[in-house]
Amino acid sequence: xxxxxxxxxxxxxxxxxxxRYALLFSSSRFFVLHFRSPESVEMDEIMAxxxxxxxxxxxxSSVDMECGGGELSDSGSSGYWSWDHGNGSPAPSPSVTxxxxxxxxxxxxxxxxxxxxxxxKTKSSFRGVYKCxxxxxxxxxxxxxxxxxxxxxxHLGWASCGSPSASEPQISPAYRPRSNSSSxxxxxxxxxxxxxxxSSFWQIHSEHxxxxxxxxxxxxxxxxxxxxxxxxxxxxxxxxxxxxxxCSFRKGRGEAKKCRKVYGxxxxxxxxxxxxxxxxxxRFPD
DNA sequence: GGTGCCGGGCG
DNA sequence: CGCCCGGCACC
Numbered sequence: 001x002x003x004x005x006x007x008x009x010x011x012x013x014x015x016x017x018x019x020r021y022a023l024l025f026s027s028s029r030f031f032v033l034h035f036r037s038p039e040s041v042e043m044d045e046i047m048a049x050x051x052x053x054x055x056x057x058x059x060x061s062s063v064d065m066e067c068g069g070g071e072l073s074d075s076g077s078s079g080y081w082s083w084d085h086g087n088g089s090p091a092p093s094p095s096v097t098x099x100x101x102x103x104x105x106x107x108x109x110x111x112x113x114x115x116x117x118x119x120x121k122t123k124s125s126f127r128g129v130y131k132c133x134x135x136x137x138x139x140x141x142x143x144x145x146x147x148x149x150x151x152x153x154x155h156l157g158w159a160s161c162g163s164p165s166a167s168e169p170q171i172s173p174a175y176r177p178r179s180n181s182s183s184x185x186x187x188x189x190x191x192x193x194x195x196x197x198x199s200s201f202w203q204i205h206s207e208h209x210x211x212x213x214x215x216x217x218x219x220x221x222x223x224x225x226x227x228x229x230x231x232x233x234x235x236x237x238x239x240x241x242x243x244x245x246x247c248s249f250r251k252g253r254g255e256a257k258k259c260r261k262v263y264g265x266x267x268x269x270x271x272x273x274x275x276x277x278x279x280x281x282x283r284f285p286d
Numbered sequence: 287g288g289t290g291c292c293g294g295g296c297g
Numbered sequence: 298c299g300c301c302c303g304g305c306a307c308c
Binding site for chain 1: 303
């Protein structure tokens with residue numbers, strides 16, 4: 001459904017602190033500096049998408065403003081966001097909390113020691129000001145939504161947030177940066193979008209999607225039951241052959257005795273209805 | 287061949 | 298939706 005994307009965006013983190021922004025931005029720089037292959041542009045885009053995704057968690061109201069209210073999607077160039085420092089909107093309170101072992105899944109494992117140091121360095125000069133670390137940009141904004149929009153519009157070239165497939169940002173001409181917004185650095189990069197993603201990023205992204213999807217239990221019963229069965233038997237679900245990893249997967253025989261074995265065919269009237277109807281046994285589930 | 291049950295048909 | 302069954306995979 002089309003609302004999945006936004007739901008997924010709003011779900012998990014309202015606890016991303018400004019420090020987390022700095023971490024993300026610094027990691028962006030990290031990859032920009034270290035990958036100079038032709039795929040670096042793709043990496044930049046995906047990284048920026050991740051940054052945007054995380055930024056959108058920063059303030060719950062910003063998500064609502066964009067996805068719910070629709071101001072952004074309708075008039076992206078209406079100057080809703082402050083493009084310079086003159087707005088006077090209060091900078092986000094730098095409530096720097098210790099980055100504990102909160103379940104931050106993919107993002108956390110991206111941040112390793114070196115980047116962590118870099119992040120701390122960034123954070124020291126990070127007093128409520130958001131600096132775009134896009135290569136050769138360095139735009140400074142005072143609000144998270146501003147920087148978010150900045151990256152989205154200038155560097156990604158897309159502004160809609162309701163796309164169900166977050167991995168496919170689309171270039172929307174209506175949201176191209178205006179001539180007076182800022183002298184467009186990185187415009188040449190925003191013109192080429194690609195579908196392929198570097199494996200590391202893609203793992204994070206797909207894992208996130210997978211985990212979110214896991215909350216919505218798969219409709220196909222044989223998958224979930226099959227996974228339970230596999231876990232009970234200490235087998236790796238990954239070892240399931242790809243030809244039967246979807247709804248066609250048929251779980252193996254469970255160890256539990258079913259109505260047929262317990263009562264026998266001659267006392268079929270004592271079976272559970274599911275067994276009588278040759279469905280999955282409800283009385284003795286695996 | 288027995289068993290469990292998915293997929294689908296029927297009323 | 299209740300009921301039934303063909304057919305398949307597992308044992």
